[in-house]
Amino acid sequence: MKTSWKEKTINIFVIYIPLIVLVFFVVTPIFWTLSLSFKHSSDIVSEHFTILPDPFTLENYTKSWSTGRISQYFMNSAIISISAVICVTIIVILNGFALSRFRFRGKNLFMVFMLMTQMLPRIIIISPLYLLMRDLGLVDKLASCIIVEIATAIPFQTLLMKGFMSGVPKEIDEAAEIDGCTKMQTLFTVILPVIVPGILTVFSFAFINCWNEYLLPYTFLSSGSKFPLSVGLRYMITQMSIDYGGLAAGAITAIIPPLCLFGYVQRYLVSGMSAGAIKG
Amino acid sequence: MVSNRTLNRKPGFNTWLPYLLILPAVVFLVTFLLYPMIRALINSFFNYQRTKPKQYGFIGLENYKALFQDDDLLPSLLISLKWVVVEVGLQTVIGLMAALLLNRRMKLQGVLRTVIFVPWAISGVLTGILWMLIFDDNFGLINNVFEMWGLTPRSWLGNTSLAFPSVVIAELWRGIPFLAITILAALQTIPDEVYESAKMDGANRATVLFRITLPLIKESIMYATLMRCIWAFQSVDLIMTMTNGGPLGVTTTFALYMYETSVTTGNYGYGSTLAMLSFLILIGFTIAYLKANSYGMEDN
Known part of the structure; x- marks a missing residue:
């Protein structure tokens, strides 16, 4: 079908211009921060304003990484996120297996309980959580963040994993059991190899959420050497004189890991969202 | 078996x-x-303050009575209401628009989706920092561009009438993807034949949108906006980063006030009472929202 001249003009106004505005809105803050991060600190504060860095420098990255604390914040973020996500993935695999392959009394209760905890805003329980960590002697220890992040991640990652496991036909289990596999052997030798992409998706979603977590570490941790990137960068802007170049470089450093994983999970976003499994 | x-x-x-x-x-x-x-729940019935450990004890409903004498409570609730309504309203309209645009078959569709969904993966603190660098008084992009064009630079985050809209724009940036993704997922469940037969009947774009598309994806929009309302009501990280509730408390939402009371000040008892209040508000809101939604369904 040929589109008429009139329709083409309408298309420009209802499709292309809104799209360009939207892309411009999304890209501008990232682009500007990227540009700042490559500017000399003297150029950032100078009267002469340029959009692009001129001259281009890596000084902010090298300085914030070596003399600043960005490298330490990065390591803390990595330790918290990776240990939490490994535990979450294991717990969620066991959960998904139980929910997709067994009928047991209390199954529905467990599902409802998980959905309720998923809806529960953490701001409501943050002060009792802090008190609990104090009683457990975990305040100002990375472990406090790790265990609470595991708990928060379980509900929706379980729903996601259950979806992936239910996609594996039950006949495969039955065949394995006829061959003499126990239930657990079936899980590890038959089901898990099939759902590797699903496991990686759960891993990526959980990692992005843990990496971005702010409220828990901000509440539990008090010494600067323990801060993850989210808290460390927030701390940088409360200083009397803000190092803008370093802040921009730190922000870009913090964005890179979730962005890399985003590329992987993006294709599951649309389908995962319809399953109601993704947090906002 | x-x-x-x-x-x-x-x-x-x-x-x-x-x-x-x-x-x-x-x-x-x-x-x-x-x-x-x-x-x-238990702490909400106790006098439990970090700074006054000797006064610790059961005080019945005293904390709940104190809610009525709290002069900071109502303003923060109103700011939260404004925050949720403005934020979720804008996110829904723009998210719907983005989803409709991204559902069209066109060149670069994949790239455009990736670009527009990217803020989903960026945290509240980082979004706050990215937008601070845009709104900063001296080194921010907007004021620099304003100066270049001969306009007067403004104190975007320091001015009592500009701070709230500035923070809204930043949170909008981060919130659009969630709505866009959810609505796009719903749009993809509508078979092409529906549109084709509408076209055969001579329906124009507006008719197709309001009579066919929107009614079909209504439930997804309702679900997404409900989730977003709960989320917007409880989120503190972005506001904490950009204004920390200031200037003069114009961006102190109820969630931020609750955090300051219970964690920063260490008033665990009264802070828990505020938490129970917010729990009741959320439950009440969710039930009312779902009811209003199903009443709407009966009308159709």
Whole structure:
């Protein structure tokens, strides 16, 4: 079908211009921060304003990484996120297996309980959580963040994993059991190899959420050497004189890991969202 | 099933197996989500302040009575209301627009989706920092561009009438993807034939949108906006980063006020009472929202 001249003009106004505005809105803050991060600190504060860095420098990255604390914040973020996500993935695999392959009394209760905890805003329980960590002697220890992040991640990652496991036909289990596999052997030798992409998706979603977590570490941790990137960068802007170049470089450093994983999970976003499994 | 039972060596073990499998999850959820919730409820009946440990004790409903004498409470609730309504309203309209645009078959569709969805993966603190660098008085992009064009630079985050809209724009940036993704997922469930037959009947774009597309994806929009309302009501990280509630409290939402009371100031008792209030507000809101939604369905 040929589109008429009139329709083409309408298309420009209802499709292309809104799209360009939207892309411009999304890209501008990232682009500007990227540009700042490559500017000399003297150029950032100078009267002469340029959009692009001129001259281009890596000084902010090298300085914030070596003399600043960005490298330490990065390591803390990595330790918290990776240990939490490994535990979450294991717990969620066991959960998904139980929910997709067994009928047991209390199954529905467990599902409802998980959905309720998923809806529960953490701001409501943050002060009792802090008190609990104090009683457990975990305040100002990375472990406090790790265990609470595991708990928060379980509900929706379980729903996601259950979806992936239910996609594996039950006949495969039955065949394995006829061959003499126990239930657990079936899980590890038959089901898990099939759902590797699903496991990686759960891993990526959980990692992005843990990496971005702010409220828990901000509440539990008090010494600067323990801060993850989210808290460390927030701390940088409360200083009397803000190092803008370093802040921009730190922000870009913090964005890179979730962005890399985003590329992987993006294709599951649309389908995962319809399953109601993704947090906002 | 019978053959399975005879084949498995330990039938007793298999009845217990699902409980063993979910045990770690149950332990985590009960200890770190359910127990704190119960403790918040208990603390709300206690005088429990970090700075005054000697006054610790059961005080019945005193904390709840104190809600009515709290001069900071109502303003923060109103700011939260404004925050949720403006934020979710804008996110829904623009998210719907983005989803409709991204659902069209066109060149670069994949790239455009990736670009527009990217803010979903960026945290509240980082979004706050990115937009601070845009709104900064001296080094921000907007004021620099304003100066270049001969306009007067403004103190975007320091001015009592500009701070709220500035923070709204930043949160909007981060919130559009969630709505766009959810609505796009719903749009993809509508078969092409629906549109084709509408076209055959001579329906124009507006008719198709309001009579066909929107009614079909209504439920998804309702779900997404409900989730977003709960999320916007409780989120603190972005505002904390950009204005920390200022200037003069114009961006102090109820969630931020609650955090300051219970954690920063260490008034665990009264802070828990505020938490219970917000829990009741959320439950009440969710029930009212779902009811209003299903009443709307009956009309159709």
